[in-house]
Amino acid sequence: MTALPQTTAKKLGLVxxxxxxxxxxxxxxxxxEWNTQGYSAPLADEDTRGADPHGPxxxxxxxxxxEDTNGKDSRVVHFxxxxxHCETPACVTVCPTGASYKRAExxxxxINPDTCIGCKLCSWACPYGAREYDVQEGVMKKCTxxxxxxxxxxxxxxxxxxxxxxxxxxGARHFGDLGDENSAVSQLVKARGGFDLLPEMGYxxxxxxxxxxxxxxxxxxxxxxxxxxxxxxxxxxxxxADRLLSGN
Amino acid sequence: xxxxxxxxxxxxxxxxxYGLLALLGLTSTSVGQSPSLGFAIVAMVxxxxxxxxxxxxxxxxxxxxxxxxxxLSQWKxxxxxxxxxxxxxxxxxxxxxxxxxxxxxxxxxxxxPLGFITAALSLVTVFTTGKIYATLKTIRAWHQPLTVPxxxxxxxxxxxxxxxxxxxxxxxxxxxxxxxxxxxxVTLAFLKFLYWRAIDAxxxxxxxxxxxxxxxxxxxxxxxxxxxxxxxxxxxxxxARRHASRLRGLxxxxxxxxxxLELAASLIPMLSLAGFVLMFIAAxxxxxxxxxxxxxxxxxxxxNAQA
Numbered sequence: 197m198t199a200l201p202q203t204t205a206k207k208l209g210l211v212x213x214x215x216x217x218x219x220x221x222x223x224x225x226x227x228x229e230w231n232t233q234g235y236s237a238p239l240a241d242e243d244t245r246g247a248d249p250h251g252p253x254x255x256x257x258x259x260x261x262x263e264d265t266n267g268k269d270s271r272v273v274h275f276x277x278x279x280x281h282c283e284t285p286a287c288v289t290v291c292p293t294g295a296s297y298k299r300a301e302x303x304x305x306x307i308n309p310d311t312c313i314g315c316k317l318c319s320w321a322c323p324y325g326a327r328e329y330d331v332q333e334g335v336m337k338k339c340t341x342x343x344x345x346x347x348x349x350x351x352x353x354x355x356x357x358x359x360x361x362x363x364x365x366x367g368a369r370h371f372g373d374l375g376d377e378n379s380a381v382s383q384l385v386k387a388r389g390g391f392d393l394l395p396e397m398g399y400x401x402x403x404x405x406x407x408x409x410x411x412x413x414x415x416x417x418x419x420x421x422x423x424x425x426x427x428x429x430x431x432x433x434x435x436x437a438d439r440l441l442s443g444n
Numbered sequence: 445x446x447x448x449x450x451x452x453x454x455x456x457x458x459x460x461x462y463g464l465l466a467l468l469g470l471t472s473t474s475v476g477q478s479p480s481l482g483f484a485i486v487a488m489v490x491x492x493x494x495x496x497x498x499x500x501x502x503x504x505x506x507x508x509x510x511x512x513x514x515x516l517s518q519w520k521x522x523x524x525x526x527x528x529x530x531x532x533x534x535x536x537x538x539x540x541x542x543x544x545x546x547x548x549x550x551x552x553x554x555x556x557p558l559g560f561i562t563a564a565l566s567l568v569t570v571f572t573t574g575k576i577y578a579t580l581k582t583i584r585a586w587h588q589p590l591t592v593p594x595x596x597x598x599x600x601x602x603x604x605x606x607x608x609x610x611x612x613x614x615x616x617x618x619x620x621x622x623x624x625x626x627x628x629x630v631t632l633a634f635l636k637f638l639y640w641r642a643i644d645a646x647x648x649x650x651x652x653x654x655x656x657x658x659x660x661x662x663x664x665x666x667x668x669x670x671x672x673x674x675x676x677x678x679x680x681x682x683x684a685r686r687h688a689s690r691l692r693g694l695x696x697x698x699x700x701x702x703x704x705l706e707l708a709a710s711l712i713p714m715l716s717l718a719g720f721v722l723m724f725i726a727a728x729x730x731x732x733x734x735x736x737x738x739x740x741x742x743x744x745x746x747x748n749a750q751a
Contacts, residue, residue, distance in 0.1 A: 249670070250677075253673070256669065258656075258666070258745060259667075261662070262658050263662075289522065290523070292522045292525035293514035295514075311511065313509075314507015315507075317522075319674070320583070321580055323655075323741040325745060334508050335507055394650060394744075396654060
């Protein structure tokens with residue numbers, strides 16, 4: 197049903213650390229790999245060897261450049277973007293069939309691929325671009341928070357995490373219950389000042405982002421000044437070598 | 445937003461169909477059974493035909509048309525579901541009205557109530573269509589108080605224009621429909637003018653800074669994929685402002701010509717046929733612009749500074 201649950205027992209979600217993400221795309225590829233055989237299977241791409249390869253991916257890694265406030269320096273921030281499993285998601289309430297729903301037990305937003313009619317209205321309602329249309333299947337696809345991993349008793353307990361979290365080589369992705377203020381992820385959000393994307397839109401995203409830390413070095417610090425010549429034989433030899441190597 | 449032709453066809457065709465149906469129903473409440481069987485049958489077939497073509501066009505546009513019946517289930521939360529329910533519910537009333545109004549089944553007492561119910565359900569259906577767009581907070585140009593009134597007056601203006609054209613074909617006096625058509629057209633032009641003024645003035649309050657949380661000095665460095673993905677194809681369609689202002693001008697000129705033809709039709713009735721053609725062209729231009737100018741918040745993640 198597309199009516200939202202009043203509250204959810206848990207608020208499972210991700211905490212993404214923009215400070216340590218290196219933009220390696222491991223989370224995106226492991227997401228695609230898992231989900232093309234799991235709940236969202238198949239997750240096929242179109243024109244894979246042609247000029248216009250495209251298809252549904254449930255996790256996309258953007259790159260942004262952020263300039264210092266004084267305009268003297270800039271840094272690149274890698275920015276993974278997937279479903280934020282909002283507390284009040286408009287994508288669910290606009291769904292005419294009830295294929296989109298939010299689970300009362302853990303807050304995961306899912307699409308039932310057997311009842312989705314592929315009208316795409318949910319993708320219009322989502323401000324985060326979390327839902328993508330699967331042309332071959334004729335239904336919408338989105339992040340399932342690896343619902344088929346996190347409760348999977350065939351896995352060792354430490355593997356019962358979303359594929360993207362397991363794949364991240366820098367530990368920039370954390371999974372847990374954001375509804376429990378004592379959980380490791382909630383503590384992390386508190387300690388690092390985790391924030392919501394587009395908070396003013398009021399969809400109350402569960403996933404949180406941790407801001408990049410302040411830079412510790414300045415652009416000039418790493419550059420060594422050239423030593424002044426002292427006129428010694430060795431110094432004249434180096435100057436000769438420099439002239440010959442420079443070709444003048 | 446990507447202006448999909450199936451959705452433009454659906455909203456313009458069903459709008460004209462429901463507008464015509466509403467006017468036929470409303471006039472029957474005072475006039476009663478149609479004096480001309482031929483006019484009644486043709487008018488009903490055209491009204492229901494336009495509605496059906498529109499509904500089929502939008503159904504065929506689905507990924508799974510065979511599951512479309514499921515869309516009737518979530519009327520408690522979804523305006524798209526409500527639109528489906530309103531459309532389905534209006535069919536039997538419209539058919540019963542058409543049969544009694546045309547005189548195929550003689551029930552003079554039933555004509556007026558059935559006509560009134562049909563008119564009400566027709567307008568409710570158009571209202572729900574407008575609401576689907578007006579309730580999307582992600583698209584500033586749609587999330588406007590004038591979106592729904594524009595949809596309603598488009599239905600009335602194109603429906604009455606169609607009514608005039610059919611009356612001319614059957615050599616009938618359109619009666620009160622002639623002034624109604626002009627009033628609807630002028631109101632529509634005024635509402636659309638106010639709507640465009642409103643979306644131009646509406647603050648673009650969502651920013652790339654709020655979308656990424658990375659502050660005011662953020663800009664796109666690289667996109668996550670080499671070719672356009674679904675989100676960019678569907679939501680990233682942005683028409684150049686210069687292009688838009690020309691199309692707005694074209695809309696008003698075509699609408700003005702349609703209005704002049706409707707006025708002149710009181711002397712030469714057949715001109716109302718050309719009037720309807722121009723009205724429908726104006727509807728297509730307006731609907732295409734409605735989609736093309738719908739700037740989606742998700743574009744903030746793809747380099748758009750404000751939405």
